[in-house]
Amino acid sequence: MTHEHIHPMIDKILKNIEKVMIGKRSVAELSVIALLAEGHVLLEDVPGVGKTMMVRALAKSVGANFRRIQFTPDLLPSDVTGVSIFNPKEMEFEFRPGPIMGNIILADEINRTSPKTQSALLEGMEESSVTIDGVTHRLGKPFFVMATQNPIEYEGTYPLPEAQLDRFLLKMKMGYPDMADEIEVLNRAQKVRPIEELEPVIDLEELIELQTQIKEVHVDDTIKRYIVELASRTRTHASVYLGVSPRGSIALMKAAQSYAFMYGRDYVLPDDIQYLAPSVFAHRIILKSEAKFEGIRAEEIVDRVLSRVPVPVRRLVK
């Protein structure tokens, strides 16, 4: 993968993020991919590993309007979307936009709030708009949500409904930094908070331009067929209760386009698919309870499917 040149603009973003996020290159890459593919990311990890830092760095790098919603059990949907308030002076309702109206949203600990509030955010993610008091408000463009959630076994959480998980393009884990990286983190934290020093490297216009360019990346029919075969193979797997939906297939294709673009290619390779499939597919697969008891993880299923489905090596003959 390394002997390809990263798209210069994206390279700038990544380098910028790396100034604050040490040793998290792949997470940064995936986040950028999701941003460029107009998808959203679910970050699942324990607190304190730099989830918030990651999003803020990304937001700063692209000069986006960053909002953060800290989800708590008592948060109301209107706290997310905004609310109309009666202005006695003007004798009319005035709309006060909520934090969802930003460009890059960090939905922190999304599984700690009630399903009602969760769905307010998720609806926005899906529709790119919210409806309050009968008025539809367009959300910002670009609109990118990075939701974090603590691993579900923690107390006092409302796990996201399985159907809602489908809305996230990617799900990833941060993981702890390794020893050397963590020491470097400490070094930097000694001085200033590095995040404050970050400067934008591209502006929103350029970002939107990149997003439109990505749609031009060629996905050959052989690749499409490969994606569909992978998805359908997850559906028929014996340990799987619910496999990857067509929406999942679309997600994989978009992510792959974005990834290919990032590496300066105008066509998608099976390698791109294989690299992204675990992140795109795993959270969309619902395992049977027997399989869960046996300790099988969705990632393993994706890996097994990847090793089973033959990579296309010849052109489709129509």
Next chain:
Amino acid sequence: MISRKVQKDLMTFIMYIFGFLLLWEWLRPLEQLTDTSNIGVFLLFIFTSLLLSFTGTPVLIGGCIKWVFIVVALHILYIDEAFFQFKWVFVFITDFIESFQLVFARDWVNLSNLFRSFLFFVLLWLMTYLIQYWLINRMQILIFFFMTLVYITVLDTFTPYEAGLAIVRTVISGFAVLGMLTFFRLLDKEGIKKEATLSRKWMVPLVTMIVVSVGFGLAAPKAEPIWPDPVPYLTSYGKGSGEGTGVQKIGYGLDDSSLGGPFIGDNQVIFTVEAESRHYWKVETKDVYTGKGWITSGSREVRSPFGSADQVPITSFFNSPGIEMVKESSTVYSLTNNSHIVYPLGIQKIDAASFYSYELEVDTEKIHSLEGDSPASIKQYTLDYAVPRYSVTALNEASSEENIAVNNELINRYTQLPEDLPLRIQDLAKEITDGKDSWFEKARELERYFSRSGYIYDQKDVAIPADDEDYVDQFLFDTKQGYCDNFSTSMVVMARSIGIPARWVKGYTEGEYKGISESGSRMFEITNNNAHSWVEVYFPGIGWVPFEPTQGFSNSVQFNFDAASQSHDLPPEMNPEELEKDKPELKENNEKQPVANEDSLKKFFIPIENFFEAYWKMIALSILVLAVCAFVIYRIRGRWLPYYLTWRFKWTRKDENFQKAYLLLLRELDRYGLHRKDGQTLRDYADYIDRFFSSREMGRLTARYEQLIYRGSLQKGSWMETKELWENLIKKTIA
């Protein structure tokens, strides 16, 4: 043992049904072949067992149900008392105790039926368990299926059981079960869950496959067996030891009424002799030719008894000046249970233990040996006989007008022919004997006709005459190949057609020379392969003179060529040892298997068959050499294939060839031992290859190829640019 759960879906149920049908095939023949009755009860038991297995009934409950079933069934079958009086308990217990004692005493024969049935139930229980194990746990049934087929075919071959339908049923059930099990195994291996749509997708082709193959099998014309039936050969061993249970008889067949068809050799020794000279051994003669074979005119029951050391009431030839006679004697050691005597021409006396007596079948001259009133086989007897030496002059003179007139009755009997005998046989006989006057000369001409005219001795490719065909006619004009029956019968019929009395003789040739015995006489061993038939011609005033028309045989009959010798060009006497070697395999007995009798087809195949027969060694050798060469070339393909491929793509400039070339490279690399897994991408693989060869060529080539197939377009001339890379890589795969 971990046992899988039985899935209770339709497909598994169907599979169980077919498993049941397969097991049923094992029971079907029992009713016919053994004294087992009430098969229905056992079937019901199997059915219940499989049903319990399918429903997943716990072992304990299922076991109880089966025990109750067994007890009730045994009760119904064997005990009349009412069930709930429980008297049967004592009956069972006493019976079982007795039976167990018998078992320990290894007295299997006396086991009670009750106990046998009980054991049979236990066996079936085990079988159903095995079926369940094969179907559900192992998911393999091939062995059982195969064993079922073997069982049925063996029964069909060796017993009266007709397995025609059973085979079809077994194949259907077996294919169905195999097909479904394959499906289950695939699901299991690939971790795919069972779905109705998937099952349907599998079942439709499976059913189609079975229907088509069975339909095709039923509709297709079935060739007659190419090989002769091996069963008589196999059972003959049993017969030799006196325990033969074979359905088909072997040995000296009595029925010669429909001759023809191939036969196979059989080395079973019939008897050995100590003799002074070599000569044929007669068993019987036949006088009526039917157009298909030989029967006797009179009744076989007309017998004339004589005692040991009496003169044997057969007159083979007369005491005439035309015959010189040499007295000889031989001792015969019989190795079979045949109750007839083998004897040479000129038999005079049979000498064996005095409690044996003999009966001569007057019509056939077959001698039966008896002990008291019942047929007995004599293991050792000594024969006294006169070996004749015929004077050719006397033979030539024997067929004078007045001689014929005197013997009119006998001549009439031995010139019998069927009314519908084709005329061309007689025409041929006349043509052969044209210009010869005496019977003897004519007979000699007829005898020699076959070897002169290129008739072939063959045991395998021998036809059976069709319904409207004459056995002799077919041989003489059509097939021109056959064995002793064909030659001897033809000669008899031809001789009769021109008025010469002749008869057909069955017996054995002199056999294989085994050396000198202690007493100084020569020992011969006669096997079933030595069974033979030849011709005797009657000469008034002289008697019966044997002739040997069969190709490659010689009856060592001695003629005295006194004055007449100049006019006859007899072949030089062959050395007996040489003769032995030259002799083709001899006829074994009179059991012959029919062969397909379609003339047109035959005419078409005979030249081909002859060709193969003549050159089969060459053909086999060249096929073998070719196969070895092909194999070697294939094995060393690593040495030459890359050169060929580079040469082949040397002149191609078009980019379309890129894909072909690249895929070939993949294949060559795979052959070289660098395997690409299914899920491995080309780029990944290229890295692997480059690391292996410490190069960057595969990576560069693959990058181009990726553009071709994943981008869908390629810059013009890409192939020309990358060809060098490709060639270098291909050359690396040279072993």
